[in-house]
Amino acid sequence: MNNIFPRLLVIGVGVLALIGLGIFIGVSLPSDPSDEMASPSTANSGSGEVLYWYDPMFPQQRFDQPGKSPFMDMELVPRFANGGESSTVLSIDPGAVQNLGMRTAPVTRGRLQRDAELSGVVVLNERRRNLVQTRAAAFVERVWPLAAGDLVQAGAPLVELLVPDWVAAQHELLALQASGQDALASAARERLLLLGMPAALLQEVERGNAVQNRYVVTAPITGVLQSVDVRPGMTLSAGQTLVIINGLETVWLEVAVPESLADSVRAEDTLVVEFAAFPGRNMQAQVSEVLPTLNAASRTLRARLELDNADGRLRPGFSARVLLAGQTEEDVLLVPTEAVLHTGRMTLVMVAEDEGHFRPQEVHTGxxxxxxxxxxxxLREGEQVVVSGQFLLDSEAQLQGILPVAATSAATPSATPSATTVAEVVLHEADGRIEAIADGQVRLSHGDFPTLPMPGMTMSFTLASESVIAGLAVGxxxxxxxxxxxxxxVVERLTPLQTDNAPGVTP
Structure with missing residues (x-):
């Protein structure tokens, strides 16, 4: 008897546990299996006719059938016809807008100030370059200790020469003067000048009544030696260069102007210059010319400013900041740059409409x-664009599948983009086969697009125009x-392929 009681107790507890488990399962399971299938659909996004399916992470692309997203590892989401508000407007609680500190700014019309900071460097004024040459064949007797880069003063000795032709002609001149043959002496004097003897040296010969065997070449101007191409003992021919001297009374400031600003800098424009050697001290200088040749490597033009350098403070090689101030020639629509979003596929702004409503708007920028x-x-003048918090709005719009309004639908007739201001359209290409054509759309079986995250599949696309499909047929x-x-x-172009080259597409 004592052993039976514990056994009955264990059996009773087990029976009670089984009864409790049965009650729990009965409460948890739905009475109709179809209820379990209906629940997710109801929770998804409502009821009504499905317009299309889309990937919330890539809402711009629409699909006509449900399935896996080709972009993300997730199911496509349906968009219903009774979705409520317009699919182009995002609604945000006004309190949330205030808490996020969103700011807006108006679209204005005016002239864009094109302020730019350019770089420049001081170089020698090549119009002040002097070449010192010998006018007759000569021998180099002496060269003063000079080298390229030295600063020389006007009249400083450079080279001492012996000119044989001058020596013989001087003896002839002095002999004719001594004999009183003035006419022949005048002819001899003229001959010496034609041989290249300087007039000052000839006068010294006549005053001293003595032959000058040596001739000292002096610097014609004050400047910096560019080269010294003579050494003692050299034999020189007529016209040979001895030294090159560049004057420093004026210098050039050569400014690198980017190709994009080529029309912003013109001759006689006044620019503000600040040298690194003299911080905080600005000067104004006038553009003397803009050189016509573009540097192919740096894609820059050279603007040349001629600066006075009588005190010699501006040294070749000095760097400078050049401030360029300008503006557009005509009034244009302007928005704060911080309001513009670049998604990689388009450029857009968030337009603030009435309280708590925002519209993603595609724009073309200049x-x-x-x-x-x-x-x-x-955009139109006077519209309000979001300049703070627009990234959050854009993310929310993409999650809700709200598509940006095309630029052409909001533009004024006078704001049509030109070829020079709108970026060239990028086309994505792949091979495929036409499956169906109807109502401005074409259904295509296509292979992978190398430039898109889209594998091979069969889907419908909108035609850019009916001419795209002209001459083509199903298959x-x-x-x-x-x-x-x-x-x-959007399908911009369909080019026929040879049947043998058609891709084998597996949707």
Missing amino acids: GENGRQTIIVDG DAVRIALRASDNGL
């Missing part, structure tokens, strides 16, 4: 100066060229 950016297309093998737009990928 130049900028670091503070303001020119808007060529996409044709084609080379596909797509461009990214605010509404997804």
Whole structure:
């Protein structure tokens, strides 16, 4: 009897546990298996007709069937017809907007100030270069201790020469003068001048009535020696260069002007210059000329400023900062540069509409100066753009699948982008086959796009125009060229391929 009681107790506890487990399972499981399948759909995003499927991380691309996203390892999300507000407007609670400290700024019209800081370097004024040459054949008797880079004063001795032709002609001149043959003496004097003898040396010969066997060449100007190409004992021919001297009364400041600013610098423009050697001391200088040749390596032009250097303080090699101030010739639409977002596929801003509502807006931009950016297309004067917190708004818009408004739909007629201001459209290419054509769309089986994160599949695309499909039919093998737009990928070109070269596409 004592052994039976414990056994009955264990059996009773086990039965009670089984009953409790059955009750728990009955409560947890749905009464209808279809309820379990319906729950996720209900929680997803509502009901109604499905317009398309999309990847929340790449909402610009739409798909006509559910399935795995080709971009991310996740299921595509449906977009329903009764989604509520417009798919181009993002709604944010006004309190959240205030807490995030979002700031806006108006789109204004005016002239963009193009302030730029250029670099320059002081070089010798080559128009002040002097070549010292011998006018007759000579022998070098002496060279003063000089070297390239030395500073010499005007009249300083450089080289002592012996000119044989001058010696014989001087003896003839003095003999004719002594004999009183003035006419012949005048002819002899003229001959010496033609042989290159300086007039001052000839006068010294006549005054002293003595032949000058040596001739000392002196510096014609004060300047820096560029080269000294003579040594004692050399034999020189007529016209041979002895030394090169560059004057320092004026110097050039050569400024490197980027190709993009070529039209901003013109001759006679006044620029502000600050030398590193004299910090805090600015001077104004006028552009004497802009050289016509572009440096192919640095893609810069040279603007030349001629500076007075009578005191010799500006030395060749000095560096300088050159401030360039200018503005656009016409009024343009301007926004703060910080309001512009570059996604890699497009450029956009977040437009603040009524309270708590924001619109992602594609824009085409022109130049900028670091503070303001020119808007060529996409905005109107007076609209408010977000300049603080726009990155959060853009992320939220992408998560909700809100697509940016195309630039052309918001632009004024006069703001049509020109070829010089809008970047060239990038096309993504792959081989494929036409599966169906209907209502401005084409269904394609295509291979991998090397420039897109899109593997081979079969899907529908919007045609840029009906002419893209002209002459083609279902089943044709084609080379596909797509461009990214605010509404997804658009077929810009379909080029027929030989059937033998058609890709084997496995959607």
